[in-house]
Amino acid sequence: MARHMVRLEITDVRPSVLGDPLLDITLADGGDDDRPPPAxxxxxxxxxxxxxxxxxxxxxxxxxxxxxxxxxxxxxxxxxxxxxxxxxxxxxxxxxxxxxxxxxxxxxxxxxxxxxxxxxxxxxxxxxxxxxxxxxxxxxxxxxxxxxxxxxxxxxxxxxxxxxxxxxxxxxxxxxxxxx
The missing domain is CATH 3.30.370.10 (Barstar-like)
Known part of the structure; x- marks a missing residue:
């Protein structure tokens, strides 16, 4: 149908609760002017x-x-x-x-x-x-x-x-x- 880019921002990186060598990363919505409105x-x-x-x-x-x-x-x-x-x-x-x-x-x-x-x-x-x-x-x-x-x-x-x-x-x- 269509494609829309979603911009995500990394807000936190820490050692994973599952152990090394994994990391837990927290992402936040970076906003997007091209995102379709709810309508x-x-x-x-x-x-x-x-x-x-x-x-x-x-x-x-x-x-x-x-x-x-x-x-x-x-x-x-x-x-x-x-x-x-x-x-x-x-x-x-x-x-x-x-x-x-x-x-x-x-x-x-x-x-x-x-x-x-x-x-x-x-x-x-x-x-x-x-x-x-x-x-x-x-x-x-x-x-x-x-x-x-x-x-x-x-x-x-x-x-x-x-x-x-x-x-x-x-x-x-x-x-x-x-x-x-």
């Missing part, structure tokens, strides 16, 4: 049962949980680049930026895969660096929910990603977007 436990348990084959298993997670989902799925890129066809985007779950990237990843490359965790990753994906290139059709279901959520993220000191900006990017990369 990731549910995600890891889901993935431990196997690669997700049903969509939207990330949808009930909060923003931090969705970010952790993206962190885990980045280790599982999609297959070879494809083009054409019709893809369906579950817009009702796009209530934050991680939700946008989770939903797009599933719509474009399948459950448990992702197209990245940010705007530049999305552009790379649409250029054929993560599983799909235009032309293709994207049916964006419940687009009004995503439009409202992404609109509330736009503004001073907030994300500069808006619903319209996402649509423009998709159309620039020969994606026929059908708003549903």
């Amino acid at each position: 990731a436990r549910r995600i890891w348990e889901t993935w431990y049962r196997g690669h997700p084959s049903t969509p939207n298993q990330w949808a009930s997670l909060d923003t931090q949980g969705r970010t952790q989902w993206l962190n885990l799925t980045r280790r599982h890129p999609g297959g070879p680049d494809s083009s054409g066809g019709t893809h369906h985007l579950a817009g009702r779950f796009i209530t934050d930026l991680p939700g946008l990237y989770c939903a797009l990843g599933e719509a474009l490359v399948g459950p448990g895969f992702n197209i990245g965790r940010g705007w530049d990753d999305l552009k790379d994906c649409l250029r054929g660096q993560r599983g799909i290139v235009g032309p293709f059709t994207l049916v964006w279901h419940d687009a009004d929910i995503a439009r409202r959520a992404l609109g509330s993220l736009d503004g001073p000191g907030r994300s500069s990603i808006s619903f319209e900006k996402v649509l423009q990017l998709l159309e620039r990369h020969r994606v026929n977007v059908v708003l549903d």
Whole structure:
């Protein structure tokens, strides 16, 4: 699934109670900035049962949980680049930026895969660096929910990603977007 380094510190070394030449060593947690937060436990348990084959298993997670989902799925890129066809985007779950990237990843490359965790990753994906290139059709279901959520993220000191900006990017990369 993934690897995380655990930093341990030796806090004590003494002759072993089992005798020479053994030593008893006491270790302490040295901390780790890369360690997954407790919110990731549910995600890891889901993935431990196997690669997700049903969509939207990330949808009930909060923003931090969705970010952790993206962190885990980045280790599982999609297959070879494809083009054409019709893809369906579950817009009702796009209530934050991680939700946008989770939903797009599933719509474009399948459950448990992702197209990245940010705007530049999305552009790379649409250029054929993560599983799909235009032309293709994207049916964006419940687009009004995503439009409202992404609109509330736009503004001073907030994300500069808006619903319209996402649509423009998709159309620039020969994606026929059908708003549903």
